[in-house]
Amino acid sequence: MIYPKLFIPGPTPVAEDTLAAMGQPQVGHRTPEFSELWADVTAGLEKVLGAGKVFLFSNPATGVWEAAVRNTVKKRCLNLVNGAFSSKWHTVTDACGLACDALKKPWGKAVHVEDVDEALASGKYDAVTLVHNETSTGVMSPLREIADLVSGKYPDVFLHVDAVSSMMGTEIKVDEWRLDTCFASVQKAWALPAGFAVCAVSDRTLERSAEMQRKGYFLDFMVYENYYKKQQTPSTPSIPHMYGLQKILKDIEQEGLAARFKRHQSMAATAQAWADRHGQELFPEAGYESPTITAIRNVRGWDVNRLYEDLEELGYRMDRGYGKLRGEAFRIAHMGAVMPEDLDVFLKTFDHALDDEGEA
Ligand SMILES: Cc1ncc(COP(=O)(O)O)c(C=O)c1O
Incomplete structure (x- = not known):
């Protein structure tokens, strides 16, 4: 069966050559060849994110939501909520x-x-959580200003x-914006x-984590830190994802970060103009439209x-709106991997x- 091409906000299409890279032979995760892969991927991530330290999680971001707060919140956490995902983090x-x-x-x-x-x-x-780009609404909040x-x-x-x-x-x-953690699942723009x-983690996050009690084991940043020093991950990781990251990091280097963001x-801009041409409106507050997802009212x-x-019949999977926004x-x-x-x-x-539906 040929599955429809994805234009939903995740998972997004994965290029054939990325899938091929992910299919490379497995290596033992306590071996020098693993550490070589780990070091290459980790250094690449730290470079493109401008981060001193990046940890690799063989679980999606939902787990990292939990890690961020369990490793740092002693007093009280402020969850900034402007959509479905930020609400879930709360x-x-x-x-x-x-x-x-x-x-x-x-x-x-x-x-x-x-x-x-x-x-x-x-x-x-003593902690605040922000979803930079609310996937449910296509709104990007001003991270730089909030971080400053x-x-x-x-x-x-x-x-x-x-x-x-x-x-x-x-x-x-x-690091320049002094973010304490900054993380992503890899099924979106990666x-x-x-x-x-x-997940990028600041030094002071690790210092705080060292003081924290009852944060569990699986998501304890100190456990990650100990294995980071050995160029390994705490438990058996998804090695195919690491090969995939290695390949994407090469692609990013070739494309250039600035060109990628452009x-x-x-x-x-193309999607916004298309909506406008059809007499539709943009859902986000003006000036805060996401560069990765266009939400159309x-x-x-x-x-x-x-x-x-x-x-679907024509070979594409579209989104119909998240949760309570379905249809609206x-x-x-x-x-x-989506190109213009x-x-x-x-x-x-x-x-x-x-045209077929007489709605044009
Ligand atoms: C902004 C945001 N945060 C967190 C998540 C949860 O990611 P995952 O399902 O990979 O844990 C998503 C998923 O779409 C998301 O869009």
């Missing part, structure tokens, strides 16, 4: 038994520096950043299969369920489907 923080509050913004709005400033001024918090505020005015507060659907689709400079995550921005009332079926705001993902010409073909195919 649920996870609470489920870990940690004191936490959600600062809730309406879906479609960004988190602003002033929101964060006002909440942190209370002095109640936290590091400048609230230097004792840890800043944890979920960059799951922004990392490698837009610029993030981990263009790899799901089930693996990368490609994502230009695909976003369905003001024309298109029947997205029928379009979904039509596009659908999303077009354009990240990772792929997006053009998808949008033309979408136009055919609209």
